[in-house]
Amino acid sequence: MLILLFISIAVPFRLAFSESDDDLWIFLYAVMDVIFSIDIILTFFTSYTDGSHREITDLKNIRNAYLQSWFILDLISILPLDFLLKYDNFNTIFKFARIGKLYKLIRMTRLAKLFKLLKGNKTVLSRVTEKLQINSGKERLIFFSVFFFFFMHISACMYILLAGFEENERTNWLSPYLPMNSTD
Secondary structure (H helix, E strand, C coil): CHHHHHHHHHHHHHHHHCCCCCHHHHHHHHHHHHHHHHHHHHHCCCCEECCCCCEECCHHHHHHHHHHCCHHHHHHHCCCHHHHCCCHHHHHHHHHCCCCCHHHHHHHHHHHHHHHHHHCCCCHHHHHHHHCCCCHHHHHHHHHHHHHHHHHHHHHHHHHHHHCCCCCHHHCCCHHHCHHHCCC
16 A cells, blocks of 8 residues: 555656656666566455455455456556667657657556555555544545545646647746746
8 A cells, every 4th residue: 555655646746747767766666566466466366355245265256356357457557668668669659659758647557456445344544543543524534635635636747747748848838937947
């Protein structure tokens, strides 16, 4: 869950404010991809509860349920596009299509896994609120506030990212606020 929170903050920020990823970020993304790959493998062996609150432990049922629900989204989120972009052919295709940074948005699909974790009956969030003795009204208010600030963070980062897609970057809506473009 901590890695998911890090991704939810760092990826939109890096999309909006950095032109390219250095080797450290590519390494961090690779480590996260390995961790999420292990999570995908473990999910094939993890029991779940069905609609009638029965625990399903049969591996065939677990596999089928996972393949029909979250598997595709989880698989897309670990695609190693950072490594593919190091090769000139793929990098040229992405630049030609004007989607140079948008491939990183695929990493945001991991946030669906965060919502999946928060959805269950005995999630980490419900355990924390139970230990802290927070009533359900305050729990909803905290959850709404965190979700609101998270959504505002992503919206602001994407709004800044869109300024880079305008034809003339010197006359876009963001240029008066940048120090190098000011006329003072």
